[in-house]
Amino acid sequence: MGRTRVLIVGVGGTIASIATSEGIAPRLGAEMILRKALRGRLPEGVEVEFLDLLRIDSSLMHPEDWIKIARVIYENYRSYDSFLILHGTDTMAYTAAALAFSLRGLNKPVVLTGSMRTLDEEGTDVPKNLWDSLVFSREAPKLGLSGVYVVFHGKVILGVRASKVNSIDPDAFASVNYPYVAYVRDEEVSVQHIPRRQIEEALRLEVGFETSIAVIKVFPGVREDLIEALISAGVRGLVVESYGLGGLPEELISKLSEISGRVPVLITSQPTYGGVNLKVYEVGRRLLDSNVIPACDMAKEAAVVKFMWVLSRESDIGKIREEMLRGYEDEVKPCL
Secondary structure: OOOEEEEEEEEEOHHHEEEEOOEEEEOOOHHHHHHHHHOOOOOOOEEEEEEEEEEEOHHHOOHHHHHHHHHHHHHOHHHOOEEEEEOOOOOHHHHHHHHHHHEEOOOOEEEEEOOOOOOOOOOOOHHHHHHHHHHHHHHHHHHOOOEEEEEEOOEEEEHHHEEEOOOOOOOOEEEOOOOOOEEEEOOEEEEOOOOOOOOOOOOEEOOOOOOOEEEEEOOOOOOOHHHHHHHHOOOOEEEEEEEOOOEOOHHHHHHHHHHOOOOOEEEEEOOOOOOOOOOOOHHHHHHHOOOOEEOOOOOHHHHHHHHHHHHOOOOOHHHHHHHHOOOOOOOOOOOO
């Protein structure tokens, strides 16, 4: 294989930020980030071009921005071997999942990376994350690794399994209920696991995310009338973060069983690891007879994004349930 052509797309985040009088804010374009971080050095065999799409803190990211990024990849798909998105860490896992579901038939690698420290901070992680991402972008086509990935702190994580688990440490991302795909060291990629993706014949865009949903974190004393208030406000779907494997207070079990035939309800788990299994405890089994949808072992970010994506395409609760339990990008191991 000859040189690997990588399109680097800048969208902002800490990796693009500098200190200002009003706090850290994204001000740098993709080319400047690369120039300052790597000082003109690139992994052997890599050729890069740049596109600055956005320059925002990732906490300001909207689904419309996911669609913009997906369109850039779609429109430039034939011209490049790999795509590298420079993104803020706070919503990186959400964007990774959105791209994975939107780009059906993706047969090239799309990498997201960022940093926990700015380029000007002591001990910045920008150079390492950039270098590792470019090395993986070069090696992935040779290794047959297509799809969306997060490359961070030397680890390669399948995009739909990534979750930010630390707000300050450079080792900020983990692979949830799923092996790390690879590790990057210097110019080498050590593959640990090959994802089982559904790769279709040709790339197509399937964008659209229903934003009229609500995410409810269960806590002792949560009131059941909150559910009805949300439905009255026009919410089209509910994500309920349960305790552990799917435990819920008595009031919510009754209320969710009552409304799940008319409003789709997705049950996720508050702990990062382990997922949901409604078959284990009596309180969970009482939900099995209703139409609630278990998120099984999905990462919370991917579960929410997939729910939004499915709701934008389906209105029948039976079909929504079927789609949520269907694996597109190795994002879920069905638990029913």
